Amino acid sequence: MNRRREIVRRAAEIFLQKGVAQTSMEDIAQAVGIKREGLYYYFQSRNDILLEIILPQSDSLLLNLQRIIKSRMTAMEKLHAAIQSHLHAFYPAYLEMSVALREHYFVRDATKLQQLKRVWDDYSTLWTDLIKEGQANGEFKADLDPKMVAFAYLGMCNWFCRWYNPEKELSIDTIIATYFSLAATGVTALPAAAQ
Amino acid sequence: MNRRREIVRRAAEIFLQKGVAQTSMEDIAQAVGIKREGLYYYFQSRNDILLEIILPQSDSLLLNLQRIIKSRMTAMEKLHAAIQSHLHAFYPAYLEMSVALREHYFVRDATKLQQLKRVWDDYSTLWTDLIKEGQANGEFKADLDPKMVAFAYLGMCNWFCRWYNPEKELSIDTIIATYFSLAATGVTALPAAAQ
Numbered sequence: 137m138n139r140r141r142e143i144v145r146r147a148a149e150i151f152l153q154k155g156v157a158q159t160s161m162e163d164i165a166q167a168v169g170i171k172r173e174g175l176y177y178y179f180q181s182r183n184d185i186l187l188e189i190i191l192p193q194s195d196s197l198l199l200n201l202q203r204i205i206k207s208r209m210t211a212m213e214k215l216h217a218a219i220q221s222h223l224h225a226f227y228p229a230y231l232e233m234s235v236a237l238r239e240h241y242f243v244r245d246a247t248k249l250q251q252l253k254r255v256w257d258d259y260s261t262l263w264t265d266l267i268k269e270g271q272a273n274g275e276f277k278a279d280l281d282p283k284m285v286a287f288a289y290l291g292m293c294n295w296f297c298r299w300y301n302p303e304k305e306l307s308i309d310t311i312i313a314t315y316f317s318l319a320a321t322g323v324t325a326l327p328a329a330a331q
Numbered sequence: 332m333n334r335r336r337e338i339v340r341r342a343a344e345i346f347l348q349k350g351v352a353q354t355s356m357e358d359i360a361q362a363v364g365i366k367r368e369g370l371y372y373y374f375q376s377r378n379d380i381l382l383e384i385i386l387p388q389s390d391s392l393l394l395n396l397q398r399i400i401k402s403r404m405t406a407m408e409k410l411h412a413a414i415q416s417h418l419h420a421f422y423p424a425y426l427e428m429s430v431a432l433r434e435h436y437f438v439r440d441a442t443k444l445q446q447l448k449r450v451w452d453d454y455s456t457l458w459t460d461l462i463k464e465g466q467a468n469g470e471f472k473a474d475l476d477p478k479m480v481a482f483a484y485l486g487m488c489n490w491f492c493r494w495y496n497p498e499k500e501l502s503i504d505t506i507i508a509t510y511f512s513l514a515a516t517g518v519t520a521l522p523a524a525a526q
Contacts, residue, residue, distance in 0.1 A: 270518065287494050291487045292487045315483055318483050
């Protein structure tokens with residue numbers, strides 16, 4: 137089990153460095169310090185390793201969002217919690233998730249790929265529902281297409297992994313605060329009274 | 332020249348469908364209806380074709396943004412123009428740019444890759460400058476990190492190509508209006524008087 141975890145972790149690092157397409161099973165075996173045959177004992181292909189990186193994280197992102205939406209918070213509070221949940225998912229597991237986002241279209245296993253797509257579709261739908269909820273109760277602008285708003289925020293949050301360097305940049309909490317501020321009230325300077 | 336354009340266009344389509352890593356020069360030659368050797372007359376490698384897709388578009392994105400920033404508009408108007416310029420770049424050339432965004436890290440030609448990175452860095456820096464300008468003159472929230480704001484908006488705009496289907500979705504102008512509304516004042520319902 138520990139060896140399996142180690143393989144997944146090392147593979148994620150190499151995928152990010154070299155790109156999945158440039159990474160061979162041999163590379164992964166070397167990085168872990170085992171023989172190629174030993175690696176095949178755990179995983180049949182590179183893509184199986186990739187899915188093992190992506191799927192559990194996607195599942196837990198979805199579960200968290202379901203919990204947030206079912207809660208008794210206002211839609212605005214839910215938006216805050218959703219951004220927080222999404223960005224926190226990237227943080228401890230930054231490496232794996234950013235690989236997932238960059239490379240998921242290389243997955244070839246049709247069944248598992250379907251599984252992943254279903255989770256991601258459900259996740260986007262839930263985000264759209266959150267926006268609809270806020271529009272229905274008057275908290276959010278009613279004239280915007282809710283799916284488009286949801287995707288705008290998902291884009292904002294997902295792009296984060298393209299440039300964020302946990303060693304150099306501001307803390308994850310500052311990023312969550314910034315993104316929520318932009319999502320809620322945009323970049324326009326607020327009148328002092330409103331703040 | 333027409334043949335060259337045709338190769339670039341068809342290659343962009345195949346890259347998007349199959350992923351760059353899964354596309355061979357053979358595939359591209361077949362799609363264009365020429366022999367593999369004929370293709371090599373125009374391009375030495377797959378990545379040369381990719382760069383021919385990416386670089387000119389990145390250059391013109393940068394030029395447009397420079398023009399916008401030098402203009403006499405308010406920072407808020409510039410933000411609107413910048414979002415517009417960015418999303419319009421995706422629209423007529425949707426295919427190529429989305430390929431660029433998904434695959435640019437596969438480029439191996441160090442010199443051209445450097446060239447591309449420089450353009451993209453300059454582009455992000457200009458976006459950050461735009462935000463700083465608005466913060467300095469009181470139009471934008473002063474307490475947010477300008478780079479983070481810039482990347483949030485770039486993410487919002489760039490993610491667009493992951494889900495936007497020009498045949499199915501709302502018009503590009505609706506998307507620009509939506510994104511600008513979110514960027515400027517967020518999702519919060521505005522008091523009637525302010526609108």
